[in-house]
Amino acid sequence: MPQSAQPIGRRERNKRDKLERIIAAARELFDANGVDAVTTQQIADKADIGTGTLFLYAKSKSELLLLVQNSGYVAALEEGRAAAERTTGVVEAVLAIIRPVVECNRSHVENGRTYLRELVFGDPEEPHHREALMLTLKTEAAVAAVLCRDKRIGPDDAATLAQIISAIMFLGMATTINAHRTVDEIIAEIAHRVRVMLPGEPDVLPT
Template identity: 60%
Template sequence: MSLASQPVGRRERNKQQKLDRITAAASELLAEHGIEDVTTQQIADKADIGTGTLFLYAKTKGELLLLVQNAHYAEALQQGRADAESTRDILDAVLAIVRPIVECNRVQVDNGRTYLREMVFGDPAEPRHAEALSIVAQTEEAIAAVLCRHELVSAGDAATTAHVVTAIMFLSMAASVNAAMSIDEVVRDIRTQVGVLLSR
């Protein structure tokens, strides 16, 4: 019997069930109250575990937010990639990748802005932060692929340009002056900046 086909042990199943309960509880409470107004005790109570157990899975509220948002971000990126495949115009194709990410980030604006802060300034060795950074790298790869597909730039320049595009996107979503902006307004702000970048 190969390792892949061996049944998962009870201990591993219990750990996964706890993680699933924590993720569901954190997702619901963070969406309802926002990161500033929810406590780790509330999340532990909703997940039906002790706070000590909760801290085995995530040491801070920021890590809990990363746990929840990483899954949403990955889904948004998948949607954006699919949308970009059928989009012919290069700027529209880049924005097709960007828009679902902005939508995901703006479900709860404070959570979205905190997620970006945690991702940028958190410990990259911590698994949730590492996962977030991996999703960012995948986003840049998707944007670079669009740029190469349209032969706008060389492969090396495409990677650099994609890095700049994600920086524009993150700054537009995180900036305090943009906190009250709608999704459409944020996307327009990003579109204007990326349009200038791609026209050079």
């Protein structure tokens, strides 16, 4: 019989509690004011911890943004994977994965665009940045798995196409010209480009 999970110790529970408070406080302040207008002191005060403790979890405000956005991205990716499982068309399933990610990123446009800049130009040795990169790879893997439903696409080509689709998605979210466009408009733009790459798929957007 499998062994039961070991109970979490008090110290670990305290660490998790502080982390959850930090994420909740930073998310609320970032959503209300934008990341540029928020200070680390405000986040620490709202989380009811000292700034020294805050910096044990994230060394800068940029890392705090990565921490917050990553937590939302995890949930968005799981939602997208589940939605893709319920669809049949390849393009429709790809867009089902992408839509929650775009929605997560666009919940606050400037914060989302700042997150993408940090993802591209930030320090890859920083743990929250590394997690963001891993989430990108997991998204590409999910897209590649869907592309392999098409028997004409082998695993290597699927991986390459998934990287291209990921780049299309990130460009759609990050480019200045799309700053005021809705999620539906961005998804429609992505869908058009994906259909060009994958001819023969029906012109259907997931609902």
